[in-house]
Amino acid sequence: MEPALQTWDLGKRYDRRTVALAGLSLSVPTGTITALVGPNGAGKSTLIKAWVGFERPTTGRVAVAGIDPWHTRSEALDRIGYVPQTPALYREFTVADHLDLARTLRPRFDRAVAARRLEELVIPLDALAGRLSGGQQAQVGLALALGTRADVLLLDEPLASLDPLARREFLHVLTDAVRSDGSTALLASHVITDVEQACDHLLVLGGGRLLLDETIPAAVAGHRIAEPGAARPLTDVVPVGTFMGPTGDPLSLVRLVEPEPTGLSSLRQATLEEVVLGYLAAGRSVPDHAATSVERH
Amino acid sequence: MRTTARLTFKQLRFESVALGVALLALAVFLALDASRVIALDLRACQGPGPGPADCLDRLRELDGLDRQIALGQLLAAILPVFAALVLGVALIGREIERGTTTLAWTLGRSRRRWLLTRSLVVAVALLGVAMVAAAASGFAQQAETPTADLARSFDRIEIRGPLVAVRALAAFSVAVLAGALLGRTLPALLLATVAVAALSLGVDRGMDVWLRSVALPMPESTDYAADRIVDTQWQDLTTGHVLTVSQYLAVVPPAGAPPDWQDTNFSAIPIGVSGSRSGDYAAIEVALLGGTIVLGTIGTLIAVERRRPY
Numbered sequence: 001m002e003p004a005l006q007t008w009d010l011g012k013r014y015d016r017r018t019v020a021l022a023g024l025s026l027s028v029p030t031g032t033i034t035a036l037v038g039p040n041g042a043g044k045s046t047l048i049k050a051w052v053g054f055e056r057p058t059t060g061r062v063a064v065a066g067i068d069p070w071h072t073r074s075e076a077l078d079r080i081g082y083v084p085q086t087p088a089l090y091r092e093f094t095v096a097d098h099l100d101l102a103r104t105l106r107p108r109f110d111r112a113v114a115a116r117r118l119e120e121l122v123i124p125l126d127a128l129a130g131r132l133s134g135g136q137q138a139q140v141g142l143a144l145a146l147g148t149r150a151d152v153l154l155l156d157e158p159l160a161s162l163d164p165l166a167r168r169e170f171l172h173v174l175t176d177a178v179r180s181d182g183s184t185a186l187l188a189s190h191v192i193t194d195v196e197q198a199c200d201h202l203l204v205l206g207g208g209r210l211l212l213d214e215t216i217p218a219a220v221a222g223h224r225i226a227e228p229g230a231a232r233p234l235t236d237v238v239p240v241g242t243f244m245g246p247t248g249d250p251l252s253l254v255r256l257v258e259p260e261p262t263g264l265s266s267l268r269q270a271t272l273e274e275v276v277l278g279y280l281a282a283g284r285s286v287p288d289h290a291a292t293s294v295e296r297h
Numbered sequence: 298m299r300t301t302a303r304l305t306f307k308q309l310r311f312e313s314v315a316l317g318v319a320l321l322a323l324a325v326f327l328a329l330d331a332s333r334v335i336a337l338d339l340r341a342c343q344g345p346g347p348g349p350a351d352c353l354d355r356l357r358e359l360d361g362l363d364r365q366i367a368l369g370q371l372l373a374a375i376l377p378v379f380a381a382l383v384l385g386v387a388l389i390g391r392e393i394e395r396g397t398t399t400l401a402w403t404l405g406r407s408r409r410r411w412l413l414t415r416s417l418v419v420a421v422a423l424l425g426v427a428m429v430a431a432a433a434s435g436f437a438q439q440a441e442t443p444t445a446d447l448a449r450s451f452d453r454i455e456i457r458g459p460l461v462a463v464r465a466l467a468a469f470s471v472a473v474l475a476g477a478l479l480g481r482t483l484p485a486l487l488l489a490t491v492a493v494a495a496l497s498l499g500v501d502r503g504m505d506v507w508l509r510s511v512a513l514p515m516p517e518s519t520d521y522a523a524d525r526i527v528d529t530q531w532q533d534l535t536t537g538h539v540l541t542v543s544q545y546l547a548v549v550p551p552a553g554a555p556p557d558w559q560d561t562n563f564s565a566i567p568i569g570v571s572g573s574r575s576g577d578y579a580a581i582e583v584a585l586l587g588g589t590i591v592l593g594t595i596g597t598l599i600a601v602e603r604r605r606p607y
Contacts, residue, residue, distance in 0.1 A: 052403055054605050074406040081403075088399040090308065097304060104300050105405030144404065 002066050003027035004152045004184035005051055011059035012046050012208075020046040021208040024060070028186055028201070030151075033178055035195035035216075036188040037276050038205035042283075044188040045085070047205070048156045051186075052082050064152055078106075081145030085157040087137040091130025095123060095140055102144050114147030117173060135166025142170060146177045153178065153185040159194055167191070171198040192273040204276055206283025216272060223275045224267035226252040237267070241282030243274075253278025302418045309387055309419070316380035320426045323376060324433035327369045331433075331440035334362050340443075359441075366437045373434040374456035377427035377465035382493065384419050385472025386485045389601065393480035398606035408601045416473060416594070423469055424462050431461035442522075450523035450572040460579055467586040468493045470593030477600040480607075500585050507581055512568045523572030531563040539566065 005028035012021040021043040028034045036044050049055040050062045053069035053076060061068060069076035089098060095118060102109040115125060123136050132140065138158050145153055155174070159167045175198050178185045189195055195202070195216075202219050204212035212219065224237065227249075237254040245251040253270060270278070306313050337359055342352035349355075389412070392398045405411045435457040439447055447457070454460065468489070475489035476482070505527070512527045531545040532538070540548070540563070550558050570578075 054399075054402075054607075077403060077406050082399075084396075084399050086396065088396045090397050090400075091395075092307060092310070093304065097307065100300050101304055101401070102404050104304075105401060105411065109404070141400075144400070148404065 001030050004030040004032075004065060005186060006063045006066075007047070007050070007060060008062075009060035010047070010050065010057050010062055012043070012050065012055060013058045019208055021050075024205075024208070024210055026203060026210050026213055028184060028203075030184050031182060032201045033175060033185045033187065033199045034201040034203060035199035036186055036203045036205060037190070037192070037195060038188075038211075039280060042205040043208040044205055045156050048082075048154050048186065048188060051076075051152075051154055052080060053077065078108075079151045081148040081150035081153045083138070083141045083145045083153070083155045083158045085160055087129075087134075087141040087158075089129035089132075089137055089140060091128065093129055094126050095129060095132075096125040098129060098140060098144060099125070099147070102147060106148055108149060110147050110149050113149070114143040117143045117146060117177075121169065121173070133166075135162050135169070138162055138166065138170055139173065142173060146173075146181075149181070151183055153183060155185065155187045157188045157190065159189055159191060167194055168197075174198060192276055196272045202272075202276075204279045204283075206280050209283065211279040211283045212275070219275050220270065220272055222256050223270040223278065224254050224256065225270045225274055226254060226267055241278040241280070243277040243281040251278075253281075298414065298418075301414050305388075305415050305418045306422075308392075309384055312380075312383050312387060313422070316376070316383065317422075317426055320373075320376050320380065320430045323369060323372055324429045327366065327373065327430075327433040327437040330362050330366050330369060331437040334359065334366075334437070334440040335443075337362075363441060366441060369437065370434045370453060370456045373430040374461050374464075377423065377430055377461055378468045378493065380426070381423055381465040381467075381469035382472045382486060382489050384423065385469040386476045386482055386489055388415060388419060388473050388476060389597070390476025390480055390485040391482045393476070393604075393606060394482055396607055402606045409598055412477075412597060412601050416469075416597075420466060420469055423465055427462035427465040428459075431458055434458075434461065445523060446572075449575060451525040451570070451575045451578065452522040452572075454575055454578065458579065460582055463583050463586045464497075467496065467589045467593070470590040470597075471496065474593045474597045474600065477597045477604065480604070496589060500582060503585060504578065504582055508570050508578070511574065512570050514566045515569050515571070516566050520572065521567075523575075524567075524569050525572075525575075525578075526567045526569035528568040530566045530568055532566055534562055534564055 007024050007026050010021050010024040011019070013019050024043075024047070036047070038044050046055055050057055051064055051069060053073045056070050062070075064076045065079045067076040067079070069080075090101075093101070096115075099109075099111045099114055102114070103111050118125065118140065121136075121139050123132070123139060129137065129140065141158065142155075145155075153174070159170060162170060171194055174185060174187070177183075187195070187199060200216055202212060202214055202216050203210065214222070223240070236258045237256055240253040240255050242250050242252045251274065253274060254267065337355045339355060339359060341349055342355060389398075392401065401411055402408055435447060438453060438457055439445070442452070445452065471492050472485070472489040475485040475492065479485040479488060508525055508527050514530065515524060515526070529542060531540045531542070533540065545563065549560055549563065
C-alpha cells in the first residue's frame with residue numbers, strides 16, 4: 001500500500017543561515033496515527049506545511065498519497081485535513097458559519113459529521129468563534145478537518161495551548177475518528193504522554209533531520225536506560241544519547257541490537273519519553289554538516 | 298454563491314455598512330438638492346419680461362445649491378474609490394494578517410476560486426452603490442443645467458456617470474492586489490492609495506494626450522462647458538497666420554504700446570474637442586481602467602497562488 005505521506009531528500013532553507021530541514025527522507029504508513037516529535041525549531045511545522053503546499057521544498061520533494069502538493073495542489077488538498085497550531089477561525093463567524101464556509105469551499109465537506117461531533121462536545125453552533133475557549137476553538141478546527149473526510153489529517157501541535165482536560169478530549173475525538181474512518185493522522189506534539197496515549201507510530205525530528213522512525217511499541221521495547229553508576233554491558237547495545245534525568249543525574253539511552261539480549265541486568269526498560277529524550281540529546285550533539293544515522297525499522 | 302456573499306459581508310460588515318450608508322446618504326443628499334433646484338423653476342426668470350419678483354432670491358439660492366452640489370459630486374466621485382480601497386485591502390490582506398487564510402486555503406481546493414468568488418461579490422456590491430452615487434451626481438447636474446445634453450458633454454464628466462463606478466472597480470482591483478502582496482492591512486492600504494493616485498494621474502495624462510491628439514480649432518464653439526477646450530491659438534486678422542500661445546505672447550503687446558493698448562489684430566481660436574465625442578472619451582478611459590482591472594486581477598491570482606497564507 002502506498003504510504004500516506006512521503007518525503008525524499010527533503011530540504012528547506014529559508015535564508016543562508018536558516019536551514020529548517022535537511023535531506024529528510026521518510027514515509028508515514030497509511031492507517032496509522034503517527035506522532036511527530038521534536039524540539040522547537042526541529043522543522044516539524046515546516047515539514048507539515050510542505051505537505052499542505054504552504055512551503056516549497058528547496059531540495060527534494062514531498063507527496064501526499066503519492067501526489068506532489070506543490071505542483072498539483074488541489075488534488076493533494078482534496079486528501080488533506082489540516083489543523084494548525086493556532087486555530088485559524090474567523091472570530092466574527094459563528095461555529096455554524098464555519099461549517100457553511102467549509103461546505104462552500106469543499107463540496108464534499110460532511111457538515112452533519114462535523115456538527116454532530118461539536119454537539120457531542122457541547123459546543124453551540126450559534127456561538128461566535130472569537131468567544132470560544134482555546135480548547136473549544138481547537139475542537140472546532142478538528143471538526144472542520146474531520147468533516148472534510150480527508151484521507152490524511154495533519155495536526156501541527158494543536159495541543160500546545162490546551163489544558164490537560166481539553167487535550168484528553170481532543171485526542172479522544174481524533175483517535176475515535178481516525179480509527180472509525182480508517183484514515184491516517186500525523187500529530188506534531190511536544191507532550192509525550194499525549195503521543196503515547198493516541199499514537200502508534202513515532203517520528204523524532206531534530207535539527208531538521210530524522211532521528212527515529214519506529215512504531216511506539218518497538219521504540220519502547222528496543223531501548224534501555226543506563227542509570228548512573230550502572231555497569232556497562234559488554235555487548236548487544238548501541239549508545240544513543242545522554243540526557244538529564246528527573247533528579248538531575250545523567251541517564252544514557254541505549255539501543256538493543258538483539259531482540260532478546262542477555263546480560264543486561266544493569267539496564268532498565270526505557271519509557272517512551274526517555275526514548276525521545278535520548279534521541280533528541282543525540283540529535284543536539286550531531287554537527288549540522290554531519291549525516292545523521294536514522295534508525296528505521 | 299449566496300453563502301459566500303453572506304459570509305464575505307459578515308467579515309466586512311463594519312466597512313460595508315459604514316461606506317454603504319455614507320454613499321447612499323450622499324445620493325439622497327444630491328437628489329434632494331436636485332429637487333430643490335428643480336423647484337426653483339428658474340426658467341420663469343430666464344424668459345422675456347421681468348419674470349417673478351423673487352428671481353434674485355431664487356438665483357441666490359441656486360448659487361448656494363450649486364456649491365453644495367459641486368461638493369456632493371466631488372464626494373460621489375471620491376467615496377466609491379475610498380470604499381474600494383478599504384474593502385479591497387480587507388478582502389485578502391486582512392485575512393492573511395489574521396491568519397484565517399490558513400483555514401480557507403486548506404479547506405478549499407482552489408485558491409483561485411476562493412479569490413474570484415469573494416472578489417466578485419464585493420465588486421458587484423461596490424459597482425451597485427457607486428452607480429447609485431454616480432446617477433445621483435448626474436441627476437443633480439442635469440437639474441442645474443436642464444437644457445444640457447449630458448450624454449454629449451464633457452462638463453464634469455469625471456465625477457458623474459459610469460466613469461465613477463469603473464474608477465472604483467479599478468481602485469478595488471489595485472487594493473486587492475496590494476493586500477495579496479503585502480498581507481498586512483495598513484501597509485497595503487497605504488500602497489494601494491499611492492498606486493491609485495499614480496494610476497489616476499497616469500490615466501488623466503493619457504486622456505489629455507488623447508484629447509490633444511483629436512483636438513481641432515473650434516472657432517464656432519460657444520459651449521465651453523460641453524466642449525473640452527485644450528488649447529488656444531491666435532489668428533492674425535490681417536495676414537491670416539495662426540500663432541501658438543507662446544508665439545502670440547512674444548509679439549503682443551508690441552514694444553512701446555501704451556498701458557491701455559487693446560489687441561484688435563488677433564482673434565482667439567479655441568482648440569478643443571466637441572462634446573459629441575465625450576462618449577469616445579468615456580469609452581477610452583473605461584478601456585484603460587478595464588485593462589488595469591484585468592492586470593490587477595491576474596496579478597492577484599498569481600500572488601495568491603504563490604504566496605504563503607501567513
